[in-house]
Amino acid sequence: MTSPATRAAPLARRRSGRLLAGVAGGVADHLGVNVLWVRVAFVVLAAANGAGVIAYGLLWVFVRQEAADVTRQVTVKERQQAMGLAALGLGIGLAGAALQNQVVGWIVGPLGVAALGAAVVWREADEAQRRRWTSGARSGFLGGRTALLRVVAGGIFVAAGITVFLLGNLDLGQLQFGVLAVLATLVGVAVLTVPWWVRLARDFGEERRQRIVTAERAEIAAHLHDSVLQTLALIQKQSHDPREVQRLARGQERELRNWLYGPSGYGRGGERPGPPGETLATALQAAAAEVEDTYAITVNPVIVGDHPLDDAEGDLRALVLAAREAMVNAAKHAGVDEVSVYAEVESGSDGSDDPEGGAEGTEVHVFVRDRGKGFDPDAVSEDRHGLADSVHGRMGRHGGRVRLRSAPGEGTEVHLEMTIDAEREDA
Amino acid sequence: MSEPAVTGAIKVFLVDDHGLFRAGVRAELERGAAGDPPIEVAGEAGSVDEAVAGIGHLKPDVVLLDVHMPDGGGAAVLARVRPVQPEVVFLALSVSDAAEDVIAVIRAGARGYVTKTISARELGDAVRRVRAGDAVFSPRLAGFVLDAFSDRPGAAPAVDPELDLLTRRERDVLRLLARGYAYKEIAGELFISVKTVETHVSSVLRKTQLSNRYELSRWASDRRLV
Numbered sequence: 001m002t003s004p005a006t007r008a009a010p011l012a013r014r015r016s017g018r019l020l021a022g023v024a025g026g027v028a029d030h031l032g033v034n035v036l037w038v039r040v041a042f043v044v045l046a047a048a049n050g051a052g053v054i055a056y057g058l059l060w061v062f063v064r065q066e067a068a069d070v071t072r073q074v075t076v077k078e079r080q081q082a083m084g085l086a087a088l089g090l091g092i093g094l095a096g097a098a099l100q101n102q103v104v105g106w107i108v109g110p111l112g113v114a115a116l117g118a119a120v121v122w123r124e125a126d127e128a129q130r131r132r133w134t135s136g137a138r139s140g141f142l143g144g145r146t147a148l149l150r151v152v153a154g155g156i157f158v159a160a161g162i163t164v165f166l167l168g169n170l171d172l173g174q175l176q177f178g179v180l181a182v183l184a185t186l187v188g189v190a191v192l193t194v195p196w197w198v199r200l201a202r203d204f205g206e207e208r209r210q211r212i213v214t215a216e217r218a219e220i221a222a223h224l225h226d227s228v229l230q231t232l233a234l235i236q237k238q239s240h241d242p243r244e245v246q247r248l249a250r251g252q253e254r255e256l257r258n259w260l261y262g263p264s265g266y267g268r269g270g271e272r273p274g275p276p277g278e279t280l281a282t283a284l285q286a287a288a289a290e291v292e293d294t295y296a297i298t299v300n301p302v303i304v305g306d307h308p309l310d311d312a313e314g315d316l317r318a319l320v321l322a323a324r325e326a327m328v329n330a331a332k333h334a335g336v337d338e339v340s341v342y343a344e345v346e347s348g349s350d351g352s353d354d355p356e357g358g359a360e361g362t363e364v365h366v367f368v369r370d371r372g373k374g375f376d377p378d379a380v381s382e383d384r385h386g387l388a389d390s391v392h393g394r395m396g397r398h399g400g401r402v403r404l405r406s407a408p409g410e411g412t413e414v415h416l417e418m419t420i421d422a423e424r425e426d427a
Numbered sequence: 428m429s430e431p432a433v434t435g436a437i438k439v440f441l442v443d444d445h446g447l448f449r450a451g452v453r454a455e456l457e458r459g460a461a462g463d464p465p466i467e468v469a470g471e472a473g474s475v476d477e478a479v480a481g482i483g484h485l486k487p488d489v490v491l492l493d494v495h496m497p498d499g500g501g502a503a504v505l506a507r508v509r510p511v512q513p514e515v516v517f518l519a520l521s522v523s524d525a526a527e528d529v530i531a532v533i534r535a536g537a538r539g540y541v542t543k544t545i546s547a548r549e550l551g552d553a554v555r556r557v558r559a560g561d562a563v564f565s566p567r568l569a570g571f572v573l574d575a576f577s578d579r580p581g582a583a584p585a586v587d588p589e590l591d592l593l594t595r596r597e598r599d600v601l602r603l604l605a606r607g608y609a610y611k612e613i614a615g616e617l618f619i620s621v622k623t624v625e626t627h628v629s630s631v632l633r634k635t636q637l638s639n640r641y642e643l644s645r646w647a648s649d650r651r652l653v
Contacts, residue, residue: 260525261525298544300566300567300607302566302567302569302570302605302606303570304570304573304574304577304605305574305577340566340606340607342566342570342602342605342606342607344573344602344605367606369606369607371607413606
């Protein structure tokens with residue numbers, strides 16, 4: 001069983017109560033642990049070749065900020081603690097790298113400056129995103145003088161870092177230097193614009209999702225309009241006639257149920273298979289619906305197992321027609337407003353269960369029952385051909401059996417029984 | 428067929444997110460459910476949280492539970508109340524007849540499942556019956572369970588025969604339930620006592636709740652009946 005109550009929050013960076021980018025807080029929310037432990041984990045990881053620092057950066061770039069504006073309180077103590085941990089992590093990462101290799105230390109220095117610049121710009125991007133969410137405006141992410149200043153400063157950091165890195169580590173001729181400088185500039189621009197690229201991709205996905213949702217909504221609205229609203233209007237017009245109201249309501253209920261839960265219904269989710277071949281279950285349900293509509297009663301079919309309708313040379317069709325006739329009889333003569341229909345398809349393999357079966361084939365049983373007046377089967381008047389011709393005759397011609405149980409005041413039950421040959425079953 | 432151990436009015440708690448429906452059921456139960464023991468609607472709730480709080484506070488005998496609610500539905504209420512108050516009995520009352528909903532609330536611990544179109548008298552009987560410790564199977568639920576336990580070709584073999592298979596008698600009882608027979612009529616048909624029918628139905632309920640047979644979970648999602 002699934003328990004939706006324990007589903008974790010999706011991974012999203014915190015917008016409030018954060019120190020740097022809200023990564024640690026977001027991870028803590030997602031995993032359901034204290035944010036302190038996440039921060040400590042990042043610091044510990046930072047000792048492993050700076051993995052913690054890199055992980056933090058990657059999460060910053062690729063995990064989106066939470067959309068909801070939740071306010072969180074950060075105590076001074078927690079802030080100090082987090083600051084200390086961040087400094088410690090960065091220090092461990094850098095020191096570890098420097099200790100391991102002198103050259104690495106050389107690279108880390110200038111690139112660290114570049115990373116700092118990128119961080120400043122990215123943080124500004126987060127701010128812009130927050131502004132967009134709060135104000136709803138889609139306009140520029142560079143709003144405001146301070147923002148522009150910060151981005152420019154970040155850009156200078158990145159450029160300086162890369163330049164120092166190039167100058168310090170390479171000893172090249174004019175041409176190569178020129179080419180590398182251009183490449184480095186491109187890398188710098190790419191690094192700076194990472195947040196906007198990521199956001200562009202996200203916005204595209206978001207827009208697509210919105211379009212799908214809108215289309216879905218339109219479909220639901222159209223369906224409700226065509227069916228439910230129309231029926232309600234009809235019911236209001238017919239409100240003087242309870243029978244007609246009942247009929248309309250029941251018909252609408254059936255239609256809506258079919259739309260929601262039916263084999264190709266809305267509630268089936270994405271996959272919408274085409275109409276499957278007609279089966280005993282669908283045919284019986286259709287017959288029950290027809291009787292309901294015609295006689296303004298409720299017919300509740302309960303069907304266990306199923307069988308394709310066309311396998312048995314029309315025998316099953318005859319069975320459905322006979323069942324329909326039995327329902328019509330109950331609707332017309334029993335004087336009740338509810339009829340139960342139960343159908344069961346029993347495959348031959350567990351026929352040992354059934355004392356009277358014994359045959360190899362598949363057994364189909366249909367029971368049509370009402371709790372109405374009932375009658376004496378031996379004293380049926382001549383003019384009631386329904387039962388004799390449509391039920392007995394039809395079943396007899398197709399190798400089925402009919403058992404009738406009724407007594408005055410006790411209701412009526414018609415039991416239709418048919419065996420479908422085993423060799424046809426696999427067709 | 429009421430249990431002598433139960434004395435006084437049965438305290439019922441209604442959980443449904445439609446206020447109109449709650450009002451209707453309350454009126455029907457208080458007006459129509461004359462019988463012994465009488466039924467009294469102690470409280471109602473429109474959401475999962477309200478329901479959990481209300482049930483904890485009022486300690487009703489029977490909770491009438493809607494399956495579909497915006498914040499998790501009947502299964503969520505069952506999951507939160509049953510560990511704390513195992514003595515409270517749940518009867519699912521829903522407009523949905525989708526097989527997976529029915530099987531899900533039964534497996535979450537409801538003692539029965541009836542649809543909202545049930546008449547006031549039948550609902551009163553159902554409440555008394557679950558209160559007395561029996562299970563309440565509507566014809567449709569009986570059909571679902573029969574189908575879920577049936578041995579179709581290609582079905583996985585039963586792992587624990589005690590839980591994964593229905594006895595022949597249980598099958599007979601379920602079939603008659605699915606055909607719309609009342610307990611008394613089933614008893615007459617099978618030449619057994621009403622008490623025995625109740626025992627069989629309770630045992631089927633237990634198997635439906637506890638069986639690990641993969642069909643029961645898979646079947647319900649595979650098959651959505653109207």
